[in-house]
Amino acid sequence: MxxxxxxxxxxxxxxxxxxxxxxxxxxxxxxxxxFINHSCDPNCYSRVVDILGKKHIIIFALRRILRGEELTYDYKFPIEEDKIPCTCGTRRCRKYLN
Incomplete structure (x- = not known):
C-alpha cells in the first residue's frame, strides 16, 4: 500500500x-x-544479519572501492511479468531489475 x-x-x-x-x-x-543504486555488476552486496534478536542490513564491499566511486549492489528483485528496465549501463547488464 x-x-x-x-x-x-x-x-x-x-x-x-x-x-x-x-x-x-x-x-x-x-x-x-x-540511495545505493542497483547494478548488474555491483561493487557491494547486502546481507541481513541478526544481532541480539534484531535484524540489520549490512553492506559489504566486493572489491576495493575508489574514493568518489558510486556504491552499488544487485537489488535481486523477484522475476515478474511486468519488467522494470535496468539502466545500470554495465557490460553485464541484464536489461531488467526483475
Missing part, C-alpha cells in the same frame, strides 16, 4: 525486503544507504 501511495504522490520509494513478512521502509526516515 505504501509503495502505491508514494508512487501516486511522485515520491521515490526506498524499501528493502528482509524476508517474506518484513520490509524496511526508509523512504521518509532512513540513512544515506537508501
Amino acid at each position: 505504501r509503495e502505491k501511495d508514494y508512487e501516486s504522490k511522485g515520491i521515490g520509494c526506498y524499501m528493502f525486503r528482509i524476508d517474506d513478512d518484513t520490509v524496511i521502509d526508509a523512504t521518509m526516515h532512513g540513512n544515506a544507504a537508501r
